Every structure is written in C-alpha cells, then in structure tokens.
Amino acid sequence: MNPPTSESAAHLITLLASIMLVLQLLLVVQRMLVANIRVFATQSLLLAAIAAVVGYAYHAPHVYVVAVLTLAGKVIFLPWWLERLVRQIKIEQEIDAFVNVPAAMLICGAQTVLAYIVARPITSLERLGNNTLAVAIALMLIGFFLMINRRKAITQVLALLTMENGVMLAAIALTTYGMPLVVEIGIFFDVVVAVMVLGILVFRIRETFASMDVSKLNELKW
Template sequence: MPANASETGSRLITLLASLMLVLQLLVVVQRMLITNIRLFALQSLLLASIATVVAFAYGAWHVLVIAVLTLIGKVLFLPWLLERLVRRIKIEQELRPFVNMPASMLICGALTVLSYVVARPFTALERLGSNTLGVAITLLLTGFFLMINRRKALTQVLALLTTENGVILAAIALTTYGIPLIVELAIFFDVVVAVMVLGILVFRIRESFDSMDVSKLNELKW
C-alpha cells in the first residue's frame, strides 16, 4: 500500500470522525425528535464513509461489509422505520430533557475533554490520526448521557444507537492494526442491536404505553 494513500486516508478519517462528534453535540442540543432521527442517520452515513475510506486506504476489504450494513441498516432502514413510527403514533415532537440544553452542552463538552484525556496515552502510536479513539469514547459517553437525559422511549433507542456507532468506530479504528475477527464481532454487534431495536418496536410500545414516556415506565420500584 502506498504511503501517501494511507496518509490521505488517515486525514480524511480524522475529518470524518470530527464531523461525527459535531453531529453528536448537535443531537444533544436538538429539541425536535424528527431532526434527531435525521442527525443520527447523517452520523451513521459518516460512519459508513469512514469504513469505506479505511477499506480503500488500508486495503482492509472486509471493512466494506460494515460500511454496507451501516448504510442499509442505520442510514436508511432504521431512520425510516423510526420516522414512520413517530408520524403514525403522533407522539409529541418536542423533547423535554431532564437537564436543560446549555447545561447538557456543558456536560457533553466536559465528557469530550475527559474522553480525549483517557484516549491520550493510547493514541501515541495510532495510525488513524490520534482523534478516532477519542471520538469513539466521546460518542460512547455522550450516548450514555443522552440515554439518562431523555424521557422518551424512542430517544433512548436513538441514544443506544449512537453509543453503538461509537463502539463500531473504535472497532474500525482498531481493525487497521490487523486484529483478526474484530470486524466479524462488530457485524454481529450491529445485528444484535438491530434485533433489539426492532424487538423493542415490535413489542408494540404504543399498545402498552400510549405516551412512550420512559418517566412513566416507573411502576416497578423497590
């Protein structure tokens, strides 16, 4: 593999990963549910592009499978399904998070800094620009924050999916070092989460809970 191809690839990946991070922060401050779903689709598209770039730049062709799966599953199918669900059951469009927007933004900023601090000792030898792992950990942590902060069942699903994007990003970043089987595991993970999400939706959320408000899923205590 030519050295400058992987050099360009590395820069491109850093750029795309940073864009994923920006989109994640937009998700944190975005109030409308539909926009949230679209932002997630866009973020997944970036993930698919990173996978494609890795596949070409490092000749790791099996990573293309992740790119294709992400494109079909998380850019097209799941957002379509979620949007249809939102429209059909006419749930309230505006989200009311527990922590208000400026405070969430600050918390997520702090989480980003924390992730970079955590990733620092490990990135010295990284091939993929030192950013990717930091971004992956940020996606993971802010995904957890979103999961805690949002009331709607659907937005928790979205948060779980962005968390998953973070893990897959880490998987792609590590693949370039040639750990065998990582891609296969990541693919399996993709499938598991997709099944879980579909399972949640198939459980006829509507029939059981009209509002899909998780703060009303609180009958079980003690």
C-alpha cells in the same frame, strides 16, 4: 507502519470522525424526533464513509462490507423504520429534557474533555487518524448522557444506537482492518433485531401508558 498514501486518508478520517462528534452534540439539543432520527442517519453515513476510506486506503476489501452493511442498516433501514414508528404513534416532539440546553452543552463539553484524557495513554495504539479513539469514547459518554437526559423512549433508543456508533468507530480506529467478518455481520444483525424489539416495546408502552414518556415507568421500586 502506515503506507505513505494513508497520510491524506488519515486526515480525512479525522475530519469525518469530528463531524460525527458535532452531530452527536446536535442530537443533544435537537427536540424534533424525526430530525433526531435523520441526524443519527447522517452520523451513521459518516461512519460508513470512514469504513469506505479505510477499505480504499489500506486495500482491505472486507472493510467495504462493513461500510455497505452500515449504509444499508443504519443509514437506510433503521431510520426508515424508526420514522414509520414515530408516524404510527403520533408523537413528534420531545418534551423538556431534564437538563436545559446550555447546561447540557457544558456537560457534553466536559465529557469530551474527559474522553480525551481517558484516551491519552492509549492514543499510541491508534492505527488510524488522530484522536479517533477519543472521539469514539466521547460518542459513548455523550450517548449515555443523552439517554439519561431524555424522557421519550425513542430518543433513548437513538442514544443507544449512537453509543453503538461510537463502539464501531473505536473498532475501526483500533484495528484498522476491522474485526473478522463473521463478527461484523453478527453485530449488524443484532443491532437491527435489537431496534425492532425495542420498537415493539415502544409501541406497546405507547398503547398501555398512552404515552412514551419513560419517566412514567416508575412503579417498580427496589
């Protein structure tokens, strides 16, 4: 069972996780690309903070490593790199999404409810905070919706990254001490390389199609 000191830590983690969810909703309505990237950076900062709280409250030094990796990679390096990409390809604003904002909000609300229902049978297995697992699943579902709803390649990359944030949150919520360090470090490098590869592709798509509207990628059918 949790040591008594973790009572306040659990509250703090719940708070931080719910702010992550709010930021995810902000991503759905925000159309400026640079602002989107910064919202993602803030969300990752919260994830790093959760890891740090876990490391402190449970005296698990190696979770600090996770916090530092998240901070260096997803809060500082990737946002910087993506913003540079946005400047290079000179597209700053998302065109209209497929679903308008009020409808998108309703869909996200429904997805959050769905996530809570899905997570219900296994909340007893959560070792941290309240409903962190539900938030993690909600992050994934909304990330999925974000990816379908937007046309710009960079927003899709951001959606993929927020889904990954959701998975990492679930990892912390379910396991407390995180996963073996070699796995954490491996995942970190994979994500960084993935975004760089995606960046190269976005750049080439922009050069070849004179746009990064992925709905123009429609030549290949069955």
